[in-house]
Amino acid sequence: MNKHSMKKLLTVGAVTAVALGGLSACGSDSGGTEDGDVTMTFWHNSTTGAGKAHWEDTVAAFEAANPGVTIDIQSIQNEEMDGKLQTALNSGDAPDIFMARGGGKLADVVAAGQAMDITDSIDEATRAAVPESVLNAFAVDGKIYGMPTALLPGGIFYSEDLFTEAGVEGTPSTIDELGSAVDKLKGAGIDPIAVGAKDAWPAAHWYYFFAVRACSQDALNTAAETMEFDDPCWLEAGNNLQEFVDTEPFNNGFLTTSAQQGAGSSAGLLANQKAAMELMGAWNPGVIASLTPDQKPLPDLGWFPFPEIEGGEGEPGAMMGGVDGFTCSAQAPQEECTAFLNFFMQQEHQEGYAEAFQTIPANQDAQAAVTDPALQSILAAYNEAPYVTVWLDTLFGQNVGNALNKGAVDLFAGQGTAEDIVSALNDAAAKG
8 A cells, every 4th residue: 555645534633653662671760670670561452362462472572672671461351441441540550551542532641641742752663654644643732642553444344145145236325225235134034233232332333423424524523622512413413323223223132232242242243144234443354253153254244334324514435433552651661661662563563463453554564464355445445535533432532422322322222312412412521
């Protein structure tokens, strides 16, 4: 891929990165020992398989290149990460290196003085490989507080075999065409769409994408800045979602279905061809691969962008995506911690990351390692997108994001309305 073809994450940033590593170990007030050695703690969210092994191998390589520096790894299940990390941050006992996803969530951590400004510690190789707009995915008030590791746009993953079985030709480009595909799949006795509503955010993703279609880029940016949700598009998004939910497109028991844990999760249903589609981010091929019977990539996995909706203010082709990355605690040993961030962004380690997680690495020079057809489709759509916004719960921060996610699940459950979602957003924003 042409390095300069990558763009944006307008609204809060894009995502891509690289780096180099190596430093001479030296003492530090944080994590240091009497003999000058340094120990750091590192939390990530891959608890099994190739992803867990990737981080173990990367840490071992860094330690070998930097005698006297030790990194203690703790892998935490994804659904538990936010809660455990927030508890650790609140207690003043945060890990030295921890996950960050930009947006309002990162801004909250920065405002609390809990994240390190790494602006001047990003090395020349990283600066050369990463466009400024990409690093700005982790920018707060003009300073960089994290290193992005993965480009994670969202869309609909699907089983090509199940589409063929149901007589669905091509991929839906409009919401009406998606409805027709749902009808054909139901007629063939196939659950059309899997959703892990038990975990809240996968159900809320549907509201997010309806909002990207209903709301203009200006409306999205304005809401992020003002935390006011008075634009009619927010209600329109909820009404459009309600209309879609009323067609009963989701798997049986979706309210008690988890997103990523086991064969019965929404990803597991797609992995085992028990459902035809799932709306998810670009990490999904790796999750699905871990849940297939042979724990290998699903051979018929395809992807298409969230369908267009007539009458919406969102520009055609606009996408939503996320940034996975890591930051250093404000109390971490700065030289050693930032050296590790630069180190794991080297091309060889990012290629390993791409292969281990079956995802799109942030380092553009490593993107040749992306061979999965679904991920290649995502990259093509991303490069054509007029703009990309981050997940709304990330964009709006923890409190407003949680209110949004709960409101969306209540709508899915028939216990809330589009009006309730907008009220919940404004109420949570007013509380600060």
